[in-house]
Amino acid sequence: MAASFYYWNDCVDFQDMEAMWREPEVSTEWLHAGETKGSKVHLSRDPDGEPYLTQTEMKAVADIIVRRHFDSQMHPDMICAIAELESDRQPLSTKLYGKKTKETALGIMQILPKTAEWLVRDLGYRAYEVEGNPENLYRPFVSVYFGAAYLKWLSNFEEKVRSEEFIVRAYNGGPIKATHKSTLSYWKRYLSVKESLPSRWFVGPSVNIACSSTAPAVPATQNTGVDYIYWDSKASPEDMQQMWSHSEVAKEWTKSGEKRGKVRFSHDGNKRPYLSRIEIKAVADIIRSKHFSTRGVKPSVLCALAEMVSMRFVNGAGPRTGLMGIDYSTAFWLYMELGYRAYRVDSVDDMTKPFVSMYFGAAYLAWLSEYEGRERTPQFVVPAYLSGPKNVNHQETGPLWLKFEQALSCYEDIKRDPGNCTIL
Known part of the structure; x- marks a missing residue:
């Protein structure tokens, strides 16, 4: 084996090295280890002297590759667990x-x-060069890039939206063995590894379930060097007009210096876009009044569920997609089979649009309220939304209900009627 790396600089180009230094957790880890920006950065080594990436470094490489090349449509935790x-x-x-x-x-x-050569030749993944020089696959950014590209291809294998389990098992044994018993143990190990990864979501005062504040952690008017994502790119002109017509939203946006046609999302300290509680209340109010007024879906319940599943992040949290954690396949089923067609769903990217995610979250909630033709209690509907209707066990899902009540208290006063939280 010709490749031999002693420093990060040996296996990463200048642009990628600069990107690593810009990751707050990486720069903190490196500085604490005595590394200096502008000098070579040592790779960590195991007892056998083999170089390895720390979990912080691995997370950073996955984050950078996904942001840069895959439009954040893939969750970095999948890449980290597989690595x-x-x-x-x-x-x-x-x-x-x-x-x-x-x-x-x-x-x-x-x-x-x-x-890798097939991904370059047939699918156009050409950000890194590997043809004629396969040893480039030893470089972390190159390997993660092609690993992510292969995962992306598997996610739509044979033009079907595939589950996380299919993707992971197919990565291990190929698409033919994605449902074969030989890849089952890999899937179970993957779930265990992924669950043990350091949390990347519960950070900053803006994403704490405790109802301490509705203000953005990073005001939109500050010059923070963030590449802002705009509301106007994630909502229709009609929905934006509805938001501007909402007095509390208009007040918040005006105070933050936002202009019609170019409204920025708030971003947390890790540059992730999220909704303020005023914004999420407005989205829930609009969706309810326009599409679910006869079903009686409560906006406060939608907000509380969003608080739990995504912490109000636009792109979602953990394995869940978007504000309400509704994946593309569920939304497509609600659209095609149950007739919820106020919003189109053409790709997984649609699920990162707040109004689309809120709409299908409300639709799923309405469906669960009459699951299997029976009127369901809130104590069934909430855990069913969070973990699936077939996984509801009142003893085991009780903690979910308590967390939901905590989140709900951010949006309504439930102390006046203890023990009774009406959803529909």
Whole structure:
């Protein structure tokens, strides 16, 4: 093996190195370890002397690659968990595949050179060069880029939206073995590893369930160097007009210096866009009044559920997509089978639009309220929304209900009627 890395600078180009230094958790870790910006940064080494990425470094590489090349449509935790399973985060890891072909997978994501070349040649993934130089797959950013590209391809294998389980098992054994018993243990290990990853979501006062403030943690008028995402790119002109017509929203936006046609989302300290509580209340009010007034879906309940599943992040939190945590396949089912067609759903990106996510979240909530043809109690509907209707067990899901009540208290006073929280 010709590749040999002692420093980050040996396996990362200048642009990627600068991106790593811009990640707050990475720069903090490196500075605490005695590294200095402008000098070479040491790679960590295991007892055998093999270099590896710390979990902080691995998270940063995955975050950067996803933001830069995949429009945040893929969750970095999937990449991190797979890297853990495939290589223990060792960039120089190799693995022999196939007794006859004797092909060798390389790098953190254990990519076969022929797979990388196929991704370049047939699918157009050309951000990094690998043709004629497969050893580039030992470089962390290159390996993660092609690993993410392969995961992206698997997510729509044979033009069908695939589940996380299918994607992960197919990554391990190929699409043919995605449902074979041989990949089941890999899936179980993946779930265990992913659950143990350091949390990346519960940070900053703006995303705490405690109802301490409705103000943005990073005011939109501050010059923070954030590349802002705009409301106007995530909502229709009609919905934006409705937001401007909402007195509390107009007051908040005007105070923050926002202009019609170019309204910025608030961003937290890690540059992630989120809704203020005033904004999320307004979205819930509008969706309810326009589309669910006869169903009686309560805006405060929608807000509380959003608080729990996404912490009000536009792109969602953890494995859940968007504000209400509704995935594309569920939204498409609600659209096609149940006739909820006020908003189109053409791709997973649509689920990161606040009004779209709120609409299908309300639709799913309405469906759960009459699950299997029976009128359901709030104590069933809330855990069913959060963990699936077939997984509701009042003893085991009781903590979910208590967390929901805590979140709900941010949006309405439930002390006046203890023990009775009406949803519909």
